[in-house]
Amino acid sequence: MAALSVLGVQLARAILGRSTWLELLGLAYPLGSGVLTWLLFILSWMGLRITALSVAATAAFALAGATWAAENRRRQILQSATDRRRVIREDTGGSSVQVGLGLAFVVLMLAALAISIGRSYAAYDAMAGWALKGYGIAASGSVLAGRSWGMWGLNYPLNIMLQVATFRLFGGDLLPESKLLFPVYLACVCLGIFSFWRRFRVAPALAAAGLMLIATNPVVFIHATNGYANLPFAAILTLGMLAAIDGVLECDPRRQIISGLLLGIGVWTRPEGFLYVALIAVAVAAVARLGRIGRVYPLAFTVPVVGLSVPWLLFALTHYELDPVWIQHGDTAVLAITNLLRGISAGGARLSTLYLIVKLFLERAMLPENWGAYLPVVTCLFVLSAFARRTWARMEIPYLVAASVITIALPVALYLVLSIHGLPDFVLVLRRDFDRAYLPAYFMTNVLAITLLQSRTYDQDPSAPGRPRSQTGKIARSEEAHPNERGKAWG
């Protein structure tokens, strides 16, 4: 896990150049693990046997390459006088509230790690899907073994399974230590969100409190410890969306590359990933063009997304199987995608089903034991934002609104499509599964609600990490930037 995190840090350093340690920590594990498992998948598809030695060699080559690139990048930055003027300072504030909340966050993450390992794999999908396939791949040395072990055949992306396989190969997964990865994704997304808030001048105490609000939510905590892929997927997607927003607003192609990598890893983590990524890409491009806010470098964003997604989608197309047993078990993701076109051509879902989905979610969201204080707090924050200065005029807000709307609408649409299939226990499936499908929306609505209450300008909060010009409402042109930094080559 440490090696994968170092790989992620070096990749982020190589691409971004300088960054804050908070930002690097947030990106480290999702980026490093996603890139390594993707390399292992490609090599295995080409016929290389997955063993401890081949995994170690692949990781070592990737790490050496990323370190070399990161060092080159560091030297480039040092040679640039303009970059020296743009020293990015990070500051977590230092107030007692923030330090206290930071310590509480660390304690909570340690508790999540202990509970996650202590529970082992005890939920159905975790045992019969994510863990078992990883063990099967480790035992046989090929990703094709995923067909014989557990549910779903080879329909589901293999990012999490290959991570479990790596743990199995190196330590036997006796604890099981692969369960560490789920709380780590939660910690990473929390750090990434906190870093985003600080870059967009959210007050330190509010950002720290928001971090704890996200991490202590019961549904989120359950999914950080139960071994499902939904939380890792939501974390990767959220980090990718935030990097996209930041990169477009800063007119920074390198940050858009990071976003493309993360969103590509999102496609490589869950089957509905490509739907999210396609909609997010369209939304970001539309907001940038129609609102004339920021600048999209199409190649910087699409090359990594396509590079990571297309091999998997080709593999999935050639190895896809629809098993009636999975239909009986209400395999929502596969079913929803399989029936998408059929549902649309059949005339769409009924409005009453939409009402049912919203009603059931609101019922669950109002119970503290499910969604904690999420709905009341976010509602209060939206109301308060009406009193904050220039809230809706800020550049990041249209992007955050678009991302929130997509992440709310997409799971609802997927369940509407699923309802067309006429599952007899649709309400049961909805009660059981909708919460985890809502996780990306949970993160994005929290990010939006708290970013709306940013009230500081750069002058009022010079301690925050630097974001040139993005608060002014104008496009952040790169007059300060080193020529190598800005992406003429990126479209």
Added chain:
Amino acid sequence: MLGRSLSPVKLATAIVLLGVLLQVYVLYSDYLSPWGRKIWDLRARTALERSGFLSPWFGAERTEFLSFVRENTSSDAVLLFTEKSGPYSWRPLLQYFLFPRTIVHCTDASLAACIESDLGDGGFVVRPEGGPQPEGIPLSARFVEYRAEDRTGLYQLSAHSGSEEPATGIP
């Protein structure tokens, strides 16, 4: 408008902190405390045993039986289950608990045919729920007993297990 001393940001911070307090209480009372106690009680168990004890479907009895199966079969064994419903009919879960053994399902009615086609020498017919001995078990099969009172255990097929002659006299 809100007054200068009570800015929206300060009010928002207070609301968020209240939310955090509520969630910490819920998290501790509903999740951390009960899960912590359960996990502490199972701290000496292996990961697979904790999976079974903490999963809603298996529980202590089934988990102990699957541990018995693991202890009495080699890792490359082929195991045949005849259950039509319940956790013992869920192949992915049995694959997880008995990894890396091969799991085969078959109905009691076609047991002889399944033994002929799916089980090689040294394969096992697993009887987790007890009951009368199924028809189709070869004479040469050896019964490895788990619990005498309900005749649960394993039938291990010998080198001549392909015989269609039914077994008699096996306990």
